[in-house]
Amino acid sequence: MSITDPRSIRISSNLLPADGRFGCGPSKVRPEQMEALAAAGPALMGTSHRQAPVKNLVGSVRSGLTDLFGLPDDWEIVLGNGGSTVFWDVATFGLVESHSQHLVFGEFSSKFAEAVAAAPHLGDPTVIKTDPGTHPTATAQAGVDTYAFTHNETSTGVMMPLIRPVGSDDALVVVDATSAAGGLLWNPAEVDVYYFAPQKSFASDGGLWFAACSPRALERIEKISASKRWIPASLDLKIALDNSKANQTYNTPALATLVMLDAQVKWMNEIGGLSACNARSAQSSSILYSWAESRDWATPFVSNPAQRSQVVGTIDIAAVADGGVDANDVCAALRANGVVDTDSYRKLGRNQIRVGMFPAIDPEDVQALTACIDVAVEALRG
Ligand SMILES: *Cc1c(COP(=O)(O)O)cnc(C)c1O
Numbered sequence: 001m002s003i004t005d006p007r008s009i010r011i012s013s014n015l016l017p018a019d020g021r022f023g024c025g026p027s028k029v030r031p032e033q034m035e036a037l038a039a040a041g042p043a044l045m046g047t048s049h050r051q052a053p054v055k056n057l058v059g060s061v062r063s064g065l066t067d068l069f070g071l072p073d074d075w076e077i078v079l080g081n082g083g084s085t086v087f088w089d090v091a092t093f094g095l096v097e098s099h100s101q102h103l104v105f106g107e108f109s110s111k112f113a114e115a116v117a118a119a120p121h122l123g124d125p126t127v128i129k130t131d132p133g134t135h136p137t138a139t140a141q142a143g144v145d146t147y148a149f150t151h152n153e154t155s156t157g158v159m160m161p162l163i164r165p166v167g168s169d170d171a172l173v174v175v176d177a178t179s180a181a182g183g184l185l186w187n188p189a190e191v192d193v194y195y196f197a198p199q200k201s202f203a204s205d206g207g208l209w210f211a212a213c214s215p216r217a218l219e220r221i222e223k224i225s226a227s228k229r230w231i232p233a234s235l236d237l238k239i240a241l242d243n244s245k246a247n248q249t250y251n252t253p254a255l256a257t258l259v260m261l262d263a264q265v266k267w268m269n270e271i272g273g274l275s276a277c278n279a280r281s282a283q284s285s286s287i288l289y290s291w292a293e294s295r296d297w298a299t300p301f302v303s304n305p306a307q308r309s310q311v312v313g314t315i316d317i318a319a320v321a322d323g324g325v326d327a328n329d330v331c332a333a334l335r336a337n338g339v340v341d342t343d344s345y346r347k348l349g350r351n352q353i354r355v356g357m358f359p360a361i362d363p364e365d366v367q368a369l370t371a372c373i374d375v376a377v378e379a380l381r382g
Pocket of ligand 1: 025082083084085108109152154155176177178179200206
């Protein structure tokens with residue numbers, strides 16, 4: 001219990017960031033995306049997803065993502081309803097043939113492994129696990145047809161390089177890029193499926209999943225589809241693929257999400273593509289981590305600097321007994337001043353703040369956030 005009510009702490013307005021949203025998903029939506037939504041107006045909102053205006057929008061998102069990721073012509077952007085969580089089930093039905101290997105290093109990376117483990121039509125997955133704050137490394141394994149990686153573990157703020165395991169032959173490399181996609185760099189030659197949802201680095205809303213699929217992945221989709229496996233239609237990747245090629249979805253998508261996503265992808269390509277987006281996140285993260293290292297009551301949670309995420313920063317705060325403060329009080333003080341969603345991932349259970357540093361977030365705002373945290377901590381220490 002701190003003596004000061006954190007909500008009574010006032011941070012002077014000249015220190016506040018221009019935009020106070022630092023959540024890791026949903027994340028800051030740029031005002032220009034909201035304007036795009038208003039501009040889309042009656043020409044698009046409330047109209048059929050089977051007609052040209054919405055199909056053109058889906059087509060624009062698909063080609064914009066292809067440009068952003070620099071994908072070869074024989075890749076496909078596939079989309080469907082349900083977000084990344086649903087994509088784990090989609091992959092369990094439509095990508096894994098019999099045996100998968102999963103790198104597990106936090107809450108999100110554990111979920112796909114759990115979905116595979118529960119599937120009666122698949123063998124027990126191999127799980128390679130390390131402690132939160134680090135990441136494991138994959139090794140080629142006989143009989144494994146799918147390697148499951150997580151580009152950025154959003155619950156811990158660890159990023160991992162995407163490298164196809166040597167000797168993995170025809171196996172697929174399937175990457176959960178939910179928070180990474182659009183903010184971190186990757187090489188399509190090392191990956192077969194790069195899937196994500198639009199509410200993190202793409203600054204849009206949740207509810208859809210997207211998967212960039214290599215020719216090898218497309219072959220796998222066709223092969224499993226031709227087999228006798230029972231697949232619910234709403235989770236059928238082949239049905240999603242066929243609809244996506246026609247710039248459609250199997251069932252009705254959220255149009256506003258697509259409009260805001262399209263506006264963001266256009267902006268990302270305009271400012272210089274993925275490398276420019278990554279540069280913004282890299283700048284934000286170097287501001288955050290060097291600030292934390294310069295404070296005796298703050299430490300980057302991820303000890304290996306190479307594994308510290310450029311898009312999701314996790315900073316441990318010293319315990320009250322060690323001259324620190326309760327991170328929940330810091331978050332409450334920030335929230336009372338309009339700076340929101342800096343809370344750590346609840347199940348991680350650390351005295352920590354977590355900061356979204358997606359491309360939409362201005363590095364100067366991350367700088368301002370550090371000044372605001374300094375004020376809050378000083379006030380709380382009394
Ligand atoms: C947020 C997140 C998910 C879940 O995404 P939903 O769209 O909410 O299902 C999965 N994986 C990672 C790495 C995430 O950050």
